[in-house]
Amino acid sequence: MTTRQDCDVLDQEDPLRELKQQFDLPAGTIYLDGNSLGVLPRETLGRVQQVIQKEWGQDLIKSWNTAGWIDLPGRIGDKIARLVGAAPGELIVADSTSLNLYKALSAALRISLEQAPERKVIVSERSNFPTDLYIAESLAQQLGLRLHLVDNVADIAATLNTDLAVLMLTEVNYRTGYKHDMKALTAAAHAAGALVIWDLAHSAGAVPVDLNGAKADFAVGCGYKYLNGGPGAPAFVWVHAKHAQRCWQPLSGWLGHAAPFQFTPDYQAAAGIKRFICGTPALLSLAALECGVDTVLAAESLGGMQALRKKSIALTELFIELAESRCAALGIRLASPRDENQRGSQVCLSLDAPLHEAGYAVMQALIARGVIGDFRAGDPARLDEVPHILRFGFTPLYIGFADVYDAVEHLVQVLKNEEWKRPEFNTQGAVT
Amino acid sequence: MTTRQDCDVLDQEDPLRELKQQFDLPAGTIYLDGNSLGVLPRETLGRVQQVIQKEWGQDLIKSWNTAGWIDLPGRIGDKIARLVGAAPGELIVADSTSLNLYKALSAALRISLEQAPERKVIVSERSNFPTDLYIAESLAQQLGLRLHLVDNVADIAATLNTDLAVLMLTEVNYRTGYKHDMKALTAAAHAAGALVIWDLAHSAGAVPVDLNGAKADFAVGCGYKYLNGGPGAPAFVWVHAKHAQRCWQPLSGWLGHAAPFQFTPDYQAAAGIKRFICGTPALLSLAALECGVDTVLAAESLGGMQALRKKSIALTELFIELAESRCAALGIRLASPRDENQRGSQVCLSLDAPLHEAGYAVMQALIARGVIGDFRAGDPARLDEVPHILRFGFTPLYIGFADVYDAVEHLVQVLKNEEWKRPEFNTQGAVT
Numbered sequence: 001m002t003t004r005q006d007c008d009v010l011d012q013e014d015p016l017r018e019l020k021q022q023f024d025l026p027a028g029t030i031y032l033d034g035n036s037l038g039v040l041p042r043e044t045l046g047r048v049q050q051v052i053q054k055e056w057g058q059d060l061i062k063s064w065n066t067a068g069w070i071d072l073p074g075r076i077g078d079k080i081a082r083l084v085g086a087a088p089g090e091l092i093v094a095d096s097t098s099l100n101l102y103k104a105l106s107a108a109l110r111i112s113l114e115q116a117p118e119r120k121v122i123v124s125e126r127s128n129f130p131t132d133l134y135i136a137e138s139l140a141q142q143l144g145l146r147l148h149l150v151d152n153v154a155d156i157a158a159t160l161n162t163d164l165a166v167l168m169l170t171e172v173n174y175r176t177g178y179k180h181d182m183k184a185l186t187a188a189a190h191a192a193g194a195l196v197i198w199d200l201a202h203s204a205g206a207v208p209v210d211l212n213g214a215k216a217d218f219a220v221g222c223g224y225k226y227l228n229g230g231p232g233a234p235a236f237v238w239v240h241a242k243h244a245q246r247c248w249q250p251l252s253g254w255l256g257h258a259a260p261f262q263f264t265p266d267y268q269a270a271a272g273i274k275r276f277i278c279g280t281p282a283l284l285s286l287a288a289l290e291c292g293v294d295t296v297l298a299a300e301s302l303g304g305m306q307a308l309r310k311k312s313i314a315l316t317e318l319f320i321e322l323a324e325s326r327c328a329a330l331g332i333r334l335a336s337p338r339d340e341n342q343r344g345s346q347v348c349l350s351l352d353a354p355l356h357e358a359g360y361a362v363m364q365a366l367i368a369r370g371v372i373g374d375f376r377a378g379d380p381a382r383l384d385e386v387p388h389i390l391r392f393g394f395t396p397l398y399i400g401f402a403d404v405y406d407a408v409e410h411l412v413q414v415l416k417n418e419e420w421k422r423p424e425f426n427t428q429g430a431v432t
Numbered sequence: 433m434t435t436r437q438d439c440d441v442l443d444q445e446d447p448l449r450e451l452k453q454q455f456d457l458p459a460g461t462i463y464l465d466g467n468s469l470g471v472l473p474r475e476t477l478g479r480v481q482q483v484i485q486k487e488w489g490q491d492l493i494k495s496w497n498t499a500g501w502i503d504l505p506g507r508i509g510d511k512i513a514r515l516v517g518a519a520p521g522e523l524i525v526a527d528s529t530s531l532n533l534y535k536a537l538s539a540a541l542r543i544s545l546e547q548a549p550e551r552k553v554i555v556s557e558r559s560n561f562p563t564d565l566y567i568a569e570s571l572a573q574q575l576g577l578r579l580h581l582v583d584n585v586a587d588i589a590a591t592l593n594t595d596l597a598v599l600m601l602t603e604v605n606y607r608t609g610y611k612h613d614m615k616a617l618t619a620a621a622h623a624a625g626a627l628v629i630w631d632l633a634h635s636a637g638a639v640p641v642d643l644n645g646a647k648a649d650f651a652v653g654c655g656y657k658y659l660n661g662g663p664g665a666p667a668f669v670w671v672h673a674k675h676a677q678r679c680w681q682p683l684s685g686w687l688g689h690a691a692p693f694q695f696t697p698d699y700q701a702a703a704g705i706k707r708f709i710c711g712t713p714a715l716l717s718l719a720a721l722e723c724g725v726d727t728v729l730a731a732e733s734l735g736g737m738q739a740l741r742k743k744s745i746a747l748t749e750l751f752i753e754l755a756e757s758r759c760a761a762l763g764i765r766l767a768s769p770r771d772e773n774q775r776g777s778q779v780c781l782s783l784d785a786p787l788h789e790a791g792y793a794v795m796q797a798l799i800a801r802g803v804i805g806d807f808r809a810g811d812p813a814r815l816d817e818v819p820h821i822l823r824f825g826f827t828p829l830y831i832g833f834a835d836v837y838d839a840v841e842h843l844v845q846v847l848k849n850e851e852w853k854r855p856e857f858n859t860q861g862a863v864t
Contacts, residue, residue, distance in 0.1 A: 026489065039489075039492065040488050045485060048716065052472065052477050052480060055663075056472050056662055060461075060471065064663075096685065096710060098683070099683060099711055102683055128697075130697060134686060232713045250574060252566040267570070279527070279530035279531055279667070282718075284480065372493060377694070
């Protein structure tokens with residue numbers, strides 16, 4: 001079994017170890033929740049100060065031109081493009097993931113309904129992140145379509161038929177960390193005549209993504225998880241070049257207009273992906289996002305996303321090894337795919353009965369020890385398939401092998417000492 | 433005629449003079465563009481630093497609870513509510529003005545189509561801010577309705593008939609500063625059986641607004657103009673209590689769910705206005721907005737919006753008096769309503785021929801002298817009705833009477849010396 005000493009050696013030999021210096025990490029904390037909210041880059045405060053004091057405070061309205069505010073959604077979009085296999089000019093930063101999905105799904109459905117009006121079904125997974133399902137439910141209801149949710153990945157294949165308009169999936173599942181085969185599923189859906197939208201919320205900056213290589217149709221993603229953009233950072237949206245110049249989206253705000261500063265009363269969509277911009281972007285949050293994206297791009301000279309993925313797999317494999325060998329007898333079992341190729345950059349654990357209901361308290365006890373993960377309640381109606389889980393994200397930019405060792409050690413202590421039984425850990429109320 | 437000395441006395445006697453201390457104003461600048469982007473409050477930098485360093489950097493994911501991030505859209509909403517005649521819990525901060533208008537207009541149209549499906553017309557003004565028209569155009573097209581645009585305020589009355597579903601107006605026109613009679617128009621539209629949406633982009637923090645007193649149905653507004661929330665600050669949306677608990681909006685993101693942290697696959701709208709939240713808010717920009725709103729609320733102990741309005745009228749009256757008396761012979765004329773009751777907190781000037789085409793260059797020459805206003809091109813097809821204009825906003829929180837005097841003096845010099853003829857002022861490319 002891997003020892004703490006082994007982990008120190010792994011950290012010393014880690015070719016990505018210097019990347020951690022990019023962040024201000026809180027002392028005494030092992031932060032395994034970067035899949036929910038990424039940490040603070042050292043550059044962010046200074047950059048946001050610059051935007052506030054100089055660009056806003058001193059230069060005021062001029063900064064739309066002189067500080068390049070107007071170009072920021074595209075400039076940051078081009079940077080994110082490098083992380084997800086997209087070309088410059090194909091991806092834009094705007095609004096939230098939910099809103100970008102609304103735009104992308106609207107666009108995809110219009111294309112589908114124009115080409116094949118008999119296709120009336122949107123397919124997704126019941127375990128997809130709820131906001132994706134809520135947005136799809138809204139559009140299905142408005143357009144008289146049906147949202148079909150599958151309970152298992154294996155059930156997707158049967159839905160790829162002549163009823164299918166759009167297959168809408170999140171590449172890496174937010175609960176289990178299950179990672180779809182984007183290229184194979186996209187090809188299969190295309191073979192069935194449907195379009196595919198990928199939500200990269202748990203992919204961008206976490207796993208290598210090749211949108212153009214997979215020939216995906218649309219993609220959206222999140223700025224505040226693995227991209228370290230800060231709380232509620234703006235999201236992004238990408239459209240394949242074959243759709244970009246002609247597709248329609250309904251949230252037609254003035255900054256998505258071909259000539260916004262001509263202030264004409266009629267809407268004319270901007271060229272390409274810029275038509276997916278709606279209103280004025282939240283500049284402070286946008287500037288912070290760029291600093292976060294830069295922390296991931298800093299890995300490019302060290303092997304980029306492939307190197308990050310290699311370390312991510314090593315971290316999650318180590319966590320699984322240690323958690324299973326040291327905690328199985330304490331009632332812990334793996335709830336994420338064991339196959340590294342089917343796993344994103346996170347690992348989830350479930351708890352055997354009678355510990356199963358104690359998941360929330362176990363996580364609170366861990367957090368009290370400085371190990372920050374999160375708890376996600378299961379589906380009360382089918383806890384066998386969707387159990388309560390302890391969720392741990394491993395961000396190779398700033399998590400090391402000794403961190404993984406120590407996190408498991410804390411988990412062992414929480415379980416052995418039954419620390420989770422303390423009353424202060426048994427008050428439900430978790431957020432994100 | 434009012435002299436510079438008179439203006440100094442007016443500033444000394446101004447009961448609101450201390451409010452200017454709330455801002456970091458750039459030296460040597462008379463900023464008359466707060467109607468486009470408000471200035472930087474002194475509190476903002478420290479507050480955003482706190483969010484970045486402490487709440488994000490140190491406390492990370494916990495801050496959703498411990499720093500109250502989750503309550504911020506409602507907390508700031510309640511503050512804005514005090515400025516626009518809304519009750520606590522009726523108004524929420526979210527997304528952009530464009531997106532909030534999409535939600536509000538969708539909600540209003542669904543109510544109307546359920547109650548009176550034969551009403552197929554949305555009415556607005558051709559001179560409304562373009563994003564409002566683009567959003568309405570999108571929804572009209574999707575729902576098979578007609579967007580009817582009137583060219584003159586006097587033409588609105590004739591549209592209030594049994595075809596009208598929704599009357600959608602911006603209370604204060606972004607170009608001319610024309611201010612509608614919200615209460616009278618709302619009552620007239622209601623008498624015709626229609627719903628009314630008000631865009632308060634140039635009203636909130638600028639003129640007293642009484643949404644409940646006017647019995648309006650929906651309202652949206654902007655955070656980065658008179659509310660001083662910073663570039664691209666989040667916007668707000670309000671719904672009358674009679675609609676709030678039952679109205680639908682299509683952008684159904686997870687934070688508008690009744691129980692977002694239960695992560696259920698089915699959407700259940702949150703109670704009341706909270707259902708108008710969509711995705712995760714941009715926290716840095718949201719925190720900055722609160723500081724901006726606080727600068728307006730600081731006037732509450734000095735008479736609030738009524739006192740701000742009184743000073744705003746005095747400032748705009750002074751500007752008109754000086755501009756007309758000193759610049760009329762130089763080719764300048766008033767393009768805003770002369771009646772103070774029909775005017776927001778801005779004044780626009782147009783230029784007589786042959787100076788008419790020089791508006792952009794005149795504004796650039798003024799900006800070079802430190803007087804920041806903006807230029808808005810007219811409608812080439814009907815320049816008589818929609819001329820090129822010089823636009824000046826007067827924010828009583830930080831603009832004084834001597835500022836107004838000096839701004840006009842600079843304008844006189846620009847025109848007398850024909851400074852606008854310099855080549856560097858004749859390069860088009862204005863933003864916002």
